[in-house]
Amino acid sequence: MHPENSSPAPEHKVLGACPHDCPDTCSMVVTVREGIAIKVQGNPAHPATNGALCTKVSRYTERSYHPERLLQPLRRVGPKGSGQFEPVGWDEALADIAQRLQTIAARDPEAILPYSYAGTMGRVQGEGMAARFFNKLGASRLDRTICASAGAEALTQTLGHKVGMRVEFFAEAQLILIWGSNSIASNVHFWRYVQTAKRNGAKIICIDPRRSETAEKCHQHIALLPGTDAALALGLMHQLITHDWLDHDYIARHTLGWDALRARALEWPPERTAAVCGIPVDEVQGLARDYGQTARAGQPVAIRMNYGLQRVRGGGNAVRAIACLPALIGAWRHRAGGVLLSSSGHAPVQQAALERPELLAGRSPRTINMSTIGDDLLRPSSAAFGPAVEAVIVYNSNPVAVAPESTKVVQGFAREDLFTVVLEHFQTDTADYADYVLPATTQLEHWDVHSSYGHTDVLLNRPSIAPLGQARTNTQFFRDLARHMGYTETVFEESDESLCRTAFGDKVDFAAMLAQGFAPLPVPETPFAEGGFPTLSGKCEFFSARLAARGEDGLPNHVPNYEPAGADARYPLAMISPPARNFLNSTFVNVKSLRDIEGEPLLEIHASDAAARQIADGDVVRVFNGRGTHECVARVSERARPGVVNGLGIWWRKLGRDGTNVNELTSQRLTDMGRAPTFYDCAVEVVRLSAAPAGL
Numbered sequence: 001m002h003p004e005n006s007s008p009a010p011e012h013k014v015l016g017a018c019p020h021d022c023p024d025t026c027s028m029v030v031t032v033r034e035g036i037a038i039k040v041q042g043n044p045a046h047p048a049t050n051g052a053l054c055t056k057v058s059r060y061t062e063r064s065y066h067p068e069r070l071l072q073p074l075r076r077v078g079p080k081g082s083g084q085f086e087p088v089g090w091d092e093a094l095a096d097i098a099q100r101l102q103t104i105a106a107r108d109p110e111a112i113l114p115y116s117y118a119g120t121m122g123r124v125q126g127e128g129m130a131a132r133f134f135n136k137l138g139a140s141r142l143d144r145t146i147c148a149s150a151g152a153e154a155l156t157q158t159l160g161h162k163v164g165m166r167v168e169f170f171a172e173a174q175l176i177l178i179w180g181s182n183s184i185a186s187n188v189h190f191w192r193y194v195q196t197a198k199r200n201g202a203k204i205i206c207i208d209p210r211r212s213e214t215a216e217k218c219h220q221h222i223a224l225l226p227g228t229d230a231a232l233a234l235g236l237m238h239q240l241i242t243h244d245w246l247d248h249d250y251i252a253r254h255t256l257g258w259d260a261l262r263a264r265a266l267e268w269p270p271e272r273t274a275a276v277c278g279i280p281v282d283e284v285q286g287l288a289r290d291y292g293q294t295a296r297a298g299q300p301v302a303i304r305m306n307y308g309l310q311r312v313r314g315g316g317n318a319v320r321a322i323a324c325l326p327a328l329i330g331a332w333r334h335r336a337g338g339v340l341l342s343s344s345g346h347a348p349v350q351q352a353a354l355e356r357p358e359l360l361a362g363r364s365p366r367t368i369n370m371s372t373i374g375d376d377l378l379r380p381s382s383a384a385f386g387p388a389v390e391a392v393i394v395y396n397s398n399p400v401a402v403a404p405e406s407t408k409v410v411q412g413f414a415r416e417d418l419f420t421v422v423l424e425h426f427q428t429d430t431a432d433y434a435d436y437v438l439p440a441t442t443q444l445e446h447w448d449v450h451s452s453y454g455h456t457d458v459l460l461n462r463p464s465i466a467p468l469g470q471a472r473t474n475t476q477f478f479r480d481l482a483r484h485m486g487y488t489e490t491v492f493e494e495s496d497e498s499l500c501r502t503a504f505g506d507k508v509d510f511a512a513m514l515a516q517g518f519a520p521l522p523v524p525e526t527p528f529a530e531g532g533f534p535t536l537s538g539k540c541e542f543f544s545a546r547l548a549a550r551g552e553d554g555l556p557n558h559v560p561n562y563e564p565a566g567a568d569a570r571y572p573l574a575m576i577s578p579p580a581r582n583f584l585n586s587t588f589v590n591v592k593s594l595r596d597i598e599g600e601p602l603l604e605i606h607a608s609d610a611a612a613r614q615i616a617d618g619d620v621v622r623v624f625n626g627r628g629t630h631e632c633v634a635r636v637s638e639r640a641r642p643g644v645v646n647g648l649g650i651w652w653r654k655l656g657r658d659g660t661n662v663n664e665l666t667s668q669r670l671t672d673m674g675r676a677p678t679f680y681d682c683a684v685e686v687v688r689l690s691a692a693p694a695g696l
């Protein structure tokens with residue numbers, strides 16, 4: 001063909017939303033040519049996205065058109081976990097699944113368990129239709145605790161809800177504490193506001209055991225020991241009190257329990273704080289001076305907390321202690337002052353309309369905690385527990401890789417008498433243990449709506465391409481399965497487009513979402529300048545009567561880790577396992593261009609800890625404790641502080657050196673609040689196995 005005769009195929013653009021579990025919830029523009037998505041970009045018209053996507057999601061087409069994408073239903077033929085499957089038709093699969101579930105449900109529907117998390121944060125492909133199905137069935141309910149429930153409960157007990165500063169105003173702050181967050185990796189659109197603030201003279205301090213990509217770019221990095229954040233916050237309060245850097249008027253009018261908190265804080269002089277946190281005394285004093293004096297000078301002081309710090313035994317107390325700080329100095333008086341952990345409480349999600357609790361018809365099924373799935377899959381029937389779990393339906397999650405104490409999780413999923421269905425894009429570690437693996441659509445192929453836990457807009461995702469192969473939406477799976485089960489309620493017929501409208505009802509401007517892809521929520525600029533916290537008292541609750549009524553400490557306190565660094569001579573190192581920058585939990589690990597950047601599972605270790613074990617950079621090491629053993633490559637690095645090693649997550653087990661990942665080592669113990677996992681409260685020892693493999 002002569003070039004002059006060929007005109008390029010026409011392109012069009014479709015507005016979407018990034019589905020991933022991330023505070024940024026970006027608005028995406030998908031370019032489509034001849035039915036194929038060729039490019040995914042950030043929407044320049046959406047302020048929080050600002051026209052840019054992260055490295056991972058700009059590879060979204062590589063992920064969606066991945067040669068290993070699941071495109072047809074599969075049925076297991078080999079032993080559990082062997083990954084041997086044969087193709088099967090959708091109808092045959094659905095009929096068999098329905099029959100298996102009905103047989104179990106006839107004995108006890110609570111023996112069936114849904115397992116899902118935030119593979120997509122969409123309200124429609126997340127809990128909408130699925131919740132209706134499981135409510136009608138009367139299946140066990142899942143306590144979705146694996147990420148944020150300690151912090152969420154703590155924030156709610158202190159401020160009243162998951163609310164806080166509006167993210168865009170961080171740009172105007174004069175002091176920003178980035179506390180337990182690797183913003184450059186996990187919240188990169190927030191980092192843009194930090195850079196603006198920095199250019200305008202703000203001081204930026206990072207509080208994190210790891211010298212993360214973010215920590216190294218701040219003016220100061222305070223590398224405290226994992227799980228000592230409440231001690232640091234109480235130590236700051238001690239200094240604010242003794243130097244009288246307090247906003248007495250704000251405290252008097254808008255807080256509850258000041259006298260009691262004051263007494264508690266006075267137990268934390270800088271020397272004690274520094275000893276517990278494993279940092280110099282002058283870092284405690286200096287931080288308090290910056291915090292107190294910047295506020296005293298009338299300047300806005302802001303804290304960006306993230307969920308990194310609440311994955312320890314005292315995670316709830318840590319979040320409570322930090323969430324008290326802004327009220328002490330009256331930081332909430334400024335729109336650029338206060339604290340932000342999560343903004344999701346602002347979203348007017350119409351939970352009941354989506355999930356239809358009336359389908360429970362008066363039943364109240366038991367709840368199983370997703371964070372203890374290892375133990376719970378292995379539990380026999382008992383009066384206290386109820387029936388043993390006989391079937392699990394997994395969607396939007398990869399528990400075999402992400403749940404703590406993998407040996408138990410694997411043992412549970414390997415049970416030959418467990419019936420497991422996995423809805424997935426890829427043959428993940430979890431899919432390997434399925435009886436049926438069913439191909440799911442990606443965000444390019446379905447409708448959805450999203451709220452955010454980092455900003456205060458809601459977003460609409462329109463499909464830009466047709467489902468690939470035989471992939472079906474999660475909603476379609478549950479609709480189809482409902483039909484096969486003989487459910488006739490009309491709620492099982494609602495279309496995805498209609499569910500998008502149901503999710504927020506008339507609380508958001510759907511016309512704006514259709515036109516521009518997003519709609520801002522009406523959130524005030526200074527939500528708590530005059531108090532008005534959404535607690536029962538309307539105040540910032542230093543003392544929580546609700547916690548006290550449950551027999552818990554009504555005041556925030558330092559709750560030491562279950563497994564503090566140095567406490568157990570057999571496992572003297574504390575391991576944290578924060579996410580690798582180019583993965584999103586276990587998502588994207590199979591995208592080659594991203595995996596190539598991360599290389600392979602790594603353990604960052606400080607030079608002193610490495611030398612004590614004759615470990616050189618690049619050596620293959622074995623990390624172990626009483627729960628398991630994990631082989632990886634050591635990176636002798638300033639990113640690790642003495643006494644703490646960083647095992648970057650979350651690799652697919654089967655892509656690791658010895659078929660394991662960091663969760664082989666983590667425990668199923670739960671946090672002080674919110675029944676959440678304690679991934680970063682984990683003692684280990686490390687030994688050298690062999691010298692650096694060739695090529696590293």
Ligand SMILES: Nc1nc2c(c(=O)[nH]1)N[C@H]1C(S)=C(S)[C@@H](COP(=O)(O)OP(=O)(O)OC[C@H]3O[C@@H](n4cnc5c(=O)[nH]c(N)nc54)[C@H](O)[C@@H]3O)O[C@H]1N2
Pocket residue numbers: 021022023147148179180181182183185186187207208209210212225226227228229306307308309310312576578579580581582583584585680
């Ligand atoms: N690139 C990327 N982005 C992500 C994710 C991802 O996997 N990859 N995950 C997403 C998810 S699921 C979530 S929940 C959000 C938030 O995700 P988070 O898990 O909060 O992610 P980070 O911001 O990396 O925060 C973890 C930081 O906390 C630090 N940390 C660990 N223990 C402690 C401690 O005891 N105290 C303090 N102060 N710091 C500690 C770690 O070193 C790390 O730098 O990010 C989301 N964004």
Ligand SMILES: Nc1nc2c(c(=O)[nH]1)N[C@H]1C(S)=C(S)[C@@H](COP(=O)(O)OP(=O)(O)OC[C@H]3O[C@@H](n4cnc5c(=O)[nH]c(N)nc54)[C@H](O)[C@@H]3O)O[C@H]1N2
Pocket residue numbers: 021116117118119120125146147148395396397398399401402403423424425426428440441442443474577578579584585586587649650662663666679
């Ligand atoms: N050691 C350690 N463990 C951790 C953490 C840690 O920091 N350290 N972080 C924890 C945290 S914060 C979280 S949030 C959890 C995350 O745990 P998960 O929510 O399980 O997250 P992912 O590992 O990303 O797995 C999500 C899966 O959903 C699939 N998926 C995505 N979209 C869809 C869809 O539309 N339909 C269907 N059917 N499937 C879809 C993806 O392909 C992917 O395999 O992990 C936790 N585990």
Ligand SMILES: [Mo]
Pocket residue numbers: 021146147148307
């Ligand atoms: Mo998370």
